[in-house]
Amino acid sequence: MGMDRREFIRIAGLSTLLGLGGKGAFELLAPGRVEAEIIPAPRSMKAKRWALVINQKKLDDATAQKCAAACHRVHNVPDFINPPDDKLKLNPGVANRYEIKWLWTAHFHNAFPGDAPPHLAEKVEHMSFLVLCNHCANPPCVRVCPTKATFQREDGIVMMDMHRCIGCRFCMAGCPYGSRSFNWMDPRPYVKEQYPGYPTREIGVVEKCTFCDERLAQGLQPACVEASRGAMVFGDLEDEKSQVREYLRKYFTIRRKAHLGTNPQVYYIV
Amino acid sequence: MLEKALVGTKRYYGLLAILAGLFALGFLFYLKQLNVGLGITGMGRDVSWGLYISQFTYLVGVAASAVMVVLPYYLHNYKAFGRVTILGEFLAVAAVSMCVTFVLVDMGRPDRVFNVFKYPTPGSVMFWDIIVLNGYLVLNILIGWNVLECERHSIAPPKWVKFLSYVSIPWAVSIHTVTAFLYAGLPGRGYWLTAILAPRFLSSAFAAGPALLILLCLLVRKYSKFDPGKEQIQTLAKIVTYATLINVFFFFCEVFTVFYSQLPDHMAHFQYLFVGLDGKGQLVPLMWFSIVGMTLAALFLVNPKLRKNESTLAALCGLVIITTWLDKGLGLMTGGFVPNPMEQVVEYWPTMPEAIISLGVWAMGFLILTILYKIAVSIKEEIKS
C-alpha cells in the first residue's frame, strides 16, 4: 500500500497541529504504514506496467528447464512428480492432479491452441515454450475472485494474497491459460530444499507466478530471467526506452490467446 | 409448531435415524478432508471443480423450481396449488441448505469463509450468488412458516407474507440465473460460454424440481392422511412435460450453434462428452443415456395416457430426475473443464470419500426435508380432522 506525498503532508501537518512528532504520529494516524514505506529498498525496481518478452529463438530446452527449476526453487514450489523422498511417491495420475506449476514448458500447440498451421516449422514444433501467468492487463481471474485475494497492482502485476484466499477456485475456472495451481495437499513435505527467502504454503489456497514481486522489491530481476541466459527480457512496457519496448519494436511477437481480450503481458518471439 | 416434528411413527424415527447416520458418516469423511486437504477428492489442477459444485448447481435448480407452485397460486390465483405451495417452499429450504453446505464443503479454506463479507467484491458473480441464495433461504423459511402457522389457526396470512411471496417469484429465477452466470462469463471455457446456459439451467430446473415434487407428493399421500391432490399432481406433470421439452430444445439450439459454426473451442467439449477425445471418454455412455432418456421422457410425458396414469408418471419423473442430473450434476462440470485450457484431456471421476461426503450433504438435506414435511403434513392432517 503506498502513501503518496499528499497524504504524507496531510499526516505531517495534522501531527504538528496535535503537537505530535516523528514516527509516533504516523503510528497513530496511519498505523503500520511507515514500516511498509520504509522496507522497499531504495533500489527496488518500479514500473508503470511490467511485461516479459521470451525470445524462444535463444531458448534451448535445457535452459528452459533451468528457468523453471530456478523459479520453483526460490518460491518453494513442491514437486509431486519427483518427491524428495521415495516414501512420498504418488501414483502418476494423482501426482499430475496435485501438481503446482508457476513456470513450465509446453509444445506450441498446447501453449497456443488453435494457432498451429498444418505444417508447423519443425524447429517450432519441437520447441519448449515457457508458459506462466501472463499478468493479463484485463485479468478474468481478478474479475471473478470473491475476496480480492487475487488483485491487480498498479504496476500490472496480478498478485495473490494467500492469507486471504478462501480456496473457492473460481479464479482457476476463470483463467484461460491454466496458470493457477491449488494446494490439494500439504505442499511442505514435497519441497526439496526450503528456500528461506520465501514463505511456504498451506493446504487449500491457490498460487501462481507473481513476476517475482519479492525480488523486484529488492531491485533484482525475476529468477527465471536471470537463469535464461538472455532469452528473457523483463521491463516496463510504458517506458519507451526499456529493453522490453526495444524488443517489441525490433521483433514480431505473439501472445497466448490474445483474442480472448485478456491482454496478456508475456510476449513470445518465435 | 416444532413439537410436530418430535412425535411420529416408528417409520418416521427410522428414516430420521438412517439420514442422520449417513450425515454423520459424511461428516467423518469431511473431517478427514479438512485435515488432509481436497486432494482426497478426484479433482485436480485441470478439473478443479467436481461433484460438490455440480451438486450445488443442480440443487439451486431444485430450489428455484418452488416458483412453479408459488407463481400459479399467487399470480394466477390457481387455488388448487394452495395445498402444495408449502411442499414446494419447504423443498426449496432443504435444497438451498444443501447448496450452501456444498459450497462450504468445496472450499479450500472454510475457516476464512467470512472473507467474502469482510472484503465484499461486487464484481464477482460468486459474491452475488451467496447473497441471492441466502436471501432465498430466508424468504422461503419466513413464507413457509408463517403461511403454515396461519393455516393452522384458520386465519389469512398477513399482508407482508403475501408481499414476500411475490418477491420470492423473481428471486427464484434470479438464484438460478446468477448461478449460471458463474460459468457463462468465463472467456476460456467454451462449453459454458453461451447465452443459453442460464435458460438451460432454468428449463432443466423446472423439469427436475417439479418432477421431484411429484414423487414427494405421491410419498406423502401414501404415508400420511394428507392428500396433496390428483389435480395438483396432474398440473405439476404438465409443468414437467413442457419444461423437459424446452430443455431438450435448448440443448439442440446449443448443439446447432456449436457444430454449424465449427468453432473448435466449443466443439471439443461436446466431442469429449459424446464421442470421446484423444481416446478418452468415460462419460460417453452416461451422456448419451442422459440426452436420449430426457428426449424420450419428454415425448412420453406428452402422451396424456402415460401422464395421467400415476405409476407411469412416477417412472417418467424418475427418468427426468436422473437424466437432468447426469446432464447438470456430472456432465456440466467435467465437460466444462475437459479439454483443459492447453487442450489436454485429463478426466475426472469422484473418489469414494468425495462421494460419501456428497451423500452426507444430501442426507442432511433430506433430514431437513423430512422434518419440515412432517410438520407441514401434521398441520394439514390436524386441519382436516
Ligand code: SF4
Ligand atoms: S494468466 Fe491467468 S492467472 Fe495470470 S493474470 Fe491472466 S487470467 Fe490471471
Ligand code: SF4
Ligand atoms: S481461490 Fe482464492 S484467489 Fe481464487 S477466486 Fe477463490 S478466493 Fe480468490
Ligand code: SF4
Ligand atoms: S517471474 Fe518469477 S515467479 Fe514468475 S515465473 Fe519467473 S521466476 Fe517464477
